[in-house]
Amino acid sequence: MMAWLLLLVPLAGAAAVALAPSGRARMVALAVSTLTFLLSVVMASQFEAWAGGFGIESNAPWLTSFGVGLSIHADSVSMLLVLLTTLLMPLCILGSFTSITTREKEYYAWLLVLQAAMVGVFLARDLLFFYICFEFTLVPMFFLIAIYGGENRSRAAIKFFIYTFTGSMITLAGLVYVAWQFRETQGSWSWDIPALTAFAATGLSPGQQGWVLFALLAGFAVKVPLFPVHTWLPLAHTEAPTAGSVILAGVLLKLGTYGLYRFVLPMVPVAVVEYAPLIAVLSIVGILYAALICWVQSDIKKLVAYSSVSHLGFCVLGLFALNPEGVQGSV
Incomplete structure (x- = not known):
């Protein structure tokens, strides 16, 4: 209770x-x-x-x-x-x-x-309950930026909405696909996260796992945000009210990393092993790119935004190092 x-x-x-x-x-x-x-x-x-x-x-x-x-x-x-x-x-x-x-x-x-x-x-x-909550975080943050943000708040809010909504729709397709495959195999619907995770890890072919991996990444990587789908964040950080910036850096960006930890790693392990080097490279590029931009930033909110891209790149890199130390350090 x-x-x-x-x-x-x-x-x-x-x-x-x-x-x-x-x-x-x-x-x-x-x-x-x-x-x-x-x-x-x-x-x-x-x-x-x-x-x-x-x-x-x-x-x-x-x-x-x-x-x-x-x-x-x-x-x-x-x-x-x-x-x-x-x-x-x-x-x-x-x-x-x-x-x-x-x-x-x-x-x-x-x-x-x-x-x-x-x-x-x-x-x-429950996977559907998770997705509803995950997607609904977009609505209040959109209005917080669009109504209470800075001079370019409308542009920042629209860019934030387009990036996160588009990625989330692709992620929804991947989650529905896993639930549909479970129904086809088991004969009944289930949205229970442990049940679907166990099924996907062993019941999907490597090709199916690859498609599900990229569908999940579409939503979670944007939320992290992982390079190169990070470009919405500096503008959103800069234009959001101070409380919005704090929530973005403190919690909202961690939803993407949490999704990678909770779903991607256990749900599609074969695809994760295959594509981990690619994701690690993107993480390293994001770490270095964002760190270099931080050196020349005079706007404190942009500095926080790019430093978030860099340090969350370390989190993703730790997850896709695929060893206990990396995952523990990431979390």
């Missing part, structure tokens, strides 16, 4: 912010985000996976005829990312008190919706 509260409290808070008087919206948002952080701390304190247990799991039936359920699960990696998300959000809201003076209710409501979506990504055990 505690895990569900991490999703429901921000959503209920967003509705409360939208209905609150304009002068009180910020305080309601701060109270809700602080409560969510405290709930995550309580959840972490009761977390058995720190000591090698099974973590937290909760299932709620939804579209059972299609194998879809509202299932959530937390292990040590996802729990750390949930804590990071819930810690940053009150700080972002507090830091916006003086900088956001127009359309405050919408701003704080979108921040809370974004928090719920990001937490949903890290807790989802």
Whole structure:
């Protein structure tokens, strides 16, 4: 139940912010985000996976005829990312008190919706539920940039939307393909992440795994962002409000790396081994390219953007080194 509260409290808070008087919206948002952080701390304190247990799991039936359920699960990696998300959000809201003076209710409501979506990504055990949360992070961030951003906010928001939406649609095709193959083989639908991961790893041919790998990379690599699909990030970072930049660098970019860790490596291991050198080369190019650009940057937001490309390149490189040390260092 505690895990569900991490999703429901921000959503209920967003509705409360939208209905609150304009002068009180910020305080309601701060109270809700602080409560969510405290709930995550309580959840972490009761977390058995720190000591090698099974973590937290909760299932709620939804579209059972299609194998879809509202299932959530937390292990040590996802729990750390949930804590990071819930810690940053009150700080972002507090830091916006003086900088956001127009359309405050919408701003704080979108921040809370974004928090719920990001937490949903890290807790989802159902693949369709994961994708809905993963894709929905695009909506609040688009409006945060488009409405509250800088001078070129419209261009930044549109570029952000085109890159991430296009990549995510290709990723959806790959996920649906895996679920369809599972249905053809097993005779019933399932969107359970462990079941689909185990099936894809052993039930798909090397050619099928290769296509699924590139479909998953299309969405996750853009979100990382991995060179050469990183060009949306500097503009988005520069034009986003300060809280948006903090969320981008602190959490949102990690959704892509999390997707690589959670899905790509275990789901298509044969294709990963085959294409790991190519992905490693792209990571190294991105690391060096972004680091060199950082040397000549005078804009602090662009500096953060390119440094993010560089350091997340190290994360991807560690994942595709395909050894325990690399994966552990990446995480």
